[in-house]
Amino acid sequence: MTPQDRAQNQAQDVLAPPAKAAIFLTVTIRDGKEQEARDALADVAGVTRAIGFRIPEAALTCVVGIGAHAWDRMYAAARPDGLHPFRPLAGDKHVAVSTPGDLLFHVRADRPDLCFELGRQLMVLFAGLVDTVDEVHGFRYWDQRDLLGFVDGTESPTDAAESGPAALVGFEGSGDLTYAGASYVIVQKYLHDLDTWDRLSVEEQELVIGRKKLSDIELPDSVKPDDSHVELNTITDPDGTERDIVRDNMPFGAVGTGEFGTYFIGYAADPGVTEEMLRNMFLGRDPGKHDRILDFSTAVTGCLFFVPPADFLEDPEPFLAQPGSTAADGSLGIGRLAHSAGRSDHA
Template identity: 60%
Template sequence: MPEPQPVLAPPATAAVFLVVTVAPGGEDTVRDVLTDLPALQRAVGFGAPDDRLTCVAGIGAAVWGRLFQGPRPAGLHPFRELAGERHRAVATPGDVLFHIRSRRMDLCFELARRLCTRLGDSVAVADEVHGFKYYDMRDLLGFVDGTENPVGQAAGAAVFTGAEDPRFAGGSYVMVQKYLHDLDAWEALSTEEQERVIGRTKLGNTELPEGRQPGDSHVALNTVTGPDGEEREVVRDNMPFGSVGEGEFGTYFIGYAREPGVLEEMLENMFLGRAPAAYDRILDFSTAVTGCLFFAPAAGFLDDLPDRPAAPRPAAAADPVPDAPAAGDGSLGIGGLKGAPVR
């Protein structure tokens, strides 16, 4: 398998999630930055190797054909908005994702700053979120996040494309959503009721037993299985974020998968329900305000990008229609019609 981007980087304590849209005419600049991404990362992180600065770049469906000739990844398409009876998974603009991680926020910040400097007016920032580690890998709701991520070879099998799409082997689909929490409403619940919403114990971080696991819990609805009965896995690298002054508290969801269907099935269960649940009860306290789908190609793809699509040729200008012959010159203008378009 081709060398992937650092999708399976070790857990970080800081992250910047940067989503941009590409302006018309900005394609060449974006291509140059994608190719130079490893060098930019090294330039920022070379003096602090133990802090493990990494960056993954993902490309959206709307811009793929503007950046690269040839086929696109088999499963790449725009984020599919979902409208349930009570809650909505919105689709928002996003052409390129930069997922920056480290043990230090200053390194994440500096790499994001240099990326934006290089990109300049070729892009517009659609969303920027600075995430942080909260206690022992908990979200702002107080529960440990990411417990069920696969590890080792199982993680690679879950997130990297293979023989099913050989042109893009070693890549990964990545979905992002920004959720805002109503902490006042959440904290009005008892710990036992919070545990029933999530499906795990708050202190011990263990799943509720089968007899006590509500069908509309977050854990129950995010467990999906394939035709063979095996659980379909993804790798999440969610981060809390917030602004005390603005009263904004949330979780930035980011999930990597070998194919987008597993991520989309989880969202369908959450927003549209799966019998007997009408929807995931966590949505009564967490509102999705963004939604994008990207493909993070293998590192070698970024090192040697496919050619950019040829610019469309301008339409040939029609020959001018000849002036009408001057009155009384005895000519019918026949000579002047040579080569003129037929009317």
């Protein structure tokens, strides 16, 4: 089996195509309920299958992410290489906040009723174990546009040959192969000031984003500002290779209260790629030149999660018993091998 096959076979549904509806649930685990929450994670896949089996064409999936503090409490093992709490960023004008989150449930399907039912059953499964700190119901809007009116996620890779290396650990035989098929996901909820945005002309909006609004074609370099959203979210290696992440952003809103926004969710084999994008946005690639989209969109949440291979959720011990999986304090966690050697803590 090639590294690509191994990674894809072991992965959760990270690479599922964009759906028409989604629910993003972020929860914290109650003190003393860590073992019960760990046990409940083993049942998530079965609950998802039971609901999705009735309407298979709706492609119901659920991706589970685990936060750094939850990992420390539930598994007592060295964290995966890229797992750490979300790092807040304070620019001259805008802030990327870090907010609580132990577990992320990314539920998606082509029908909102399936998302709702799975979300409800997940809360039944984890009743008394967790507290919900954020819940967002997303929907596809027009022709893949966000509420600012621009197509969202144009550069997100869709072919497995491109999305696999971008999102999955070990896809090309590199990274921590103990967790081949894993991913890292960063989520942020952005609230839009649509009244101010709509006062801009279409041409002004296009300069903020870096694309034409109607055609979605990227502006020429001679026209595209260096503080545009597209420019600051383009990450390249020293050799010129462009680094990608897999996005599954969705709009959300409440018309009665006037709350409108975009839920950003980016999967990456290396969370450092997404973090570099965020540094460019909030701090500026050049001093004082933040992403202009932040003048109209405010990040009100920020979390980083590890998305383990699918089998890990049902039985983590074979993964935790690999060399390099000692507890953060240097002692052996449950089921760890005596010869394990600890990795560094990225907190």
